Amino acid sequence: MAQSMTPMEDAMRAKITEALKPTTLDIYNDSHLHSHHKAMQGVTSKETHFRAIITSEAFKGKMQPARHRMVYSLLKDEMAQEGGIHALQLRTRTPEEEEKQKQKEAQE
Amino acid sequence: MATVQEISDETSFASTVSALPSSTLAVIYFHAPWAAPCKQMGTVLSALASTYSTDAPVSFLSVNAEELPDVSEQYDVTAVPYIVLQKDNKTLETISGSDAAKVRAAVEKYAGPASGDASKAGIPPPQTVTKQAPPQAGENDGPSRDLSGYAPSPTDPKTAPEYSSGEPTNKEELFKRLGELVKAAPVMLFMKGTPSAPQCGFSRQTVGILREKGVRYGFFNILADDEVRQGLKEFADWPTFPQLWVGGELVGGLDIVREEFENDPEFLKEYSVSGQKAQAA
Numbered sequence: 001m002a003q004s005m006t007p008m009e010d011a012m013r014a015k016i017t018e019a020l021k022p023t024t025l026d027i028y029n030d031s032h033l034h035s036h037h038k039a040m041q042g043v044t045s046k047e048t049h050f051r052a053i054i055t056s057e058a059f060k061g062k063m064q065p066a067r068h069r070m071v072y073s074l075l076k077d078e079m080a081q082e083g084g085i086h087a088l089q090l091r092t093r094t095p096e097e098e099e100k101q102k103q104k105e106a107q108e
Numbered sequence: 109m110a111t112v113q114e115i116s117d118e119t120s121f122a123s124t125v126s127a128l129p130s131s132t133l134a135v136i137y138f139h140a141p142w143a144a145p146c147k148q149m150g151t152v153l154s155a156l157a158s159t160y161s162t163d164a165p166v167s168f169l170s171v172n173a174e175e176l177p178d179v180s181e182q183y184d185v186t187a188v189p190y191i192v193l194q195k196d197n198k199t200l201e202t203i204s205g206s207d208a209a210k211v212r213a214a215v216e217k218y219a220g221p222a223s224g225d226a227s228k229a230g231i232p233p234p235q236t237v238t239k240q241a242p243p244q245a246g247e248n249d250g251p252s253r254d255l256s257g258y259a260p261s262p263t264d265p266k267t268a269p270e271y272s273s274g275e276p277t278n279k280e281e282l283f284k285r286l287g288e289l290v291k292a293a294p295v296m297l298f299m300k301g302t303p304s305a306p307q308c309g310f311s312r313q314t315v316g317i318l319r320e321k322g323v324r325y326g327f328f329n330i331l332a333d334d335e336v337r338q339g340l341k342e343f344a345d346w347p348t349f350p351q352l353w354v355g356g357e358l359v360g361g362l363d364i365v366r367e368e369f370e371n372d373p374e375f376l377k378e379y380s381v382s383g384q385k386a387q388a389a
Contacts, residue, residue, distance in 0.1 A: 064364045065360045068346075072346070087310070091363065
C-alpha cells in the first residue's frame with residue numbers, strides 16, 4: 001500500500017473522528033500560505049498550518065476554550081513534535097449551533 | 109560621504125522630508141532597538157550610505173518606529189525592519205525584512221549606483237540573517253532559543269509588565285507570577301511582538317480586532333520572555349499564542365475572540381474606550 005502524502009492530516013482526522021464522533025469534520029491545510037514566513041525557514045513539512053471545522057455533540061454545554069482544549073489534548077503529540085503542527089485554527093460547534101448558523105446565513 | 113540621519117520626532121521628520129528636492133531619493137528606514145535584524149540592517153544602511161557622496165541625490169533617514177508612531181502609521185508599518193523609498197513624497201518601493209541585497213538593488217535602481225569605484229566600495233557583502241535573527245519558533249514550539257534580542261526598550265509602553273530576570277524560578281513561583289500577570293489589566297493580550305509591531309499574523313489580527321472595537325488592554329510580548337512563554341502554555345493549558353485573558357480568565361485565541369465578537373457585538377464593551385466614557389458621564 002502506498003504511503004500517505006498527508007500523515008498529519010490523517011492522524012488528525014482519525015483521532016478527532018474516534019474521540020468526538022463529529023457530524024461535520026472539515027480540515028484545511030493552510031501551510032502553503034505561511035511557508036515563506038521567517039518562522040518556517042528550514043521546515044520541510046507541508047503540513048504545518050491547519051484549519052479545522054468540527055461539529056460534534058461532545059461540545060455541548062462547554063465554552064469555547066474548553067472545546068478547543070479537547071481538540072488540543074487529542075493532538076498533543078502532533079503539536080509538540082519538531083516539524084509537527086505549528087498552528088491550528090478551530091471552529092467548534094454543536095449540531096444545534098451549526099443549524100442555527102446555517103439558518104442565519106440563509107436569511108442574509 | 110553620505111550618512112544615515114536619525115530622525116527623533118514627528119516634526120523633524122515632516123520638515124526633513126519636505127526640505128528634500130523632488131529629485132532626491134529618500135530612503136526611510138523604520139526600526140526598533142529591540143529587534144536584532146534591525147541592528148543588522150542599520151549597519152548595512154550606514155555602509156550603503158557611505159558609498160554615496162554627500163551631494164548625491166539620495167538621503168538616508170532612520171526612524172524609530174515606536175517613538176514616532178504617527179509616522180509609522182502614515183507608512184503603514186507593521187513589522188520592522190521596514191524600508192520605504194520615496195521621491196517627491198511619492199512612495200516608489202517598500203522592503204520588509206532584512207534582505208540587504210534587495211535594499212541595495214532598490215536604492216541603486218532609483219538613485220543610480222554609488223559614486224566611486226563600485227568594486228572598491230565599502231559595502232559589506234550581504235550577510236544571511238537567519239542565524240543572527242532570533243527565529244520565531246512556532247506557536248507551540250520545542251527547544252527554546254536566545255530571544256534576548258527581542259527585549260523591550262525603555263520606550264515601550266508602560267502597559268508591558270516586567271520581564272523575567274533570567275534566573276530560573278521554580279514552578280510554584282512561576283505560576284504565582286503568571287497568576288498575577290494575567291490579571292495585570294482587566295483585558296490582557298499575550299502576543300508575539302507588540303501592538304505596534306506584531307511578529308505574527310494571528311497576533312496582528314487580534315490586535316486589529318481589539319483596536320477596531322476600541323478595547324483598552326494590556327499586552328505582553330511573549331517573544332521577549334521565554335519563561336513566561338513556556339510557563340503560560342502550561343498554566344493556561346493552552347498551547348498557542350496569542351492568548352486573550354479577561355478578568356484573569358482565558359477567553360482563547362484569535363478564532364475564539366473573532367467568534368465572540370460575531371456572536372455578541374457587546375463583547376468587551378465595558379472595557380472599550382467608548383464604554384468607559386459612558387461610565388464617567
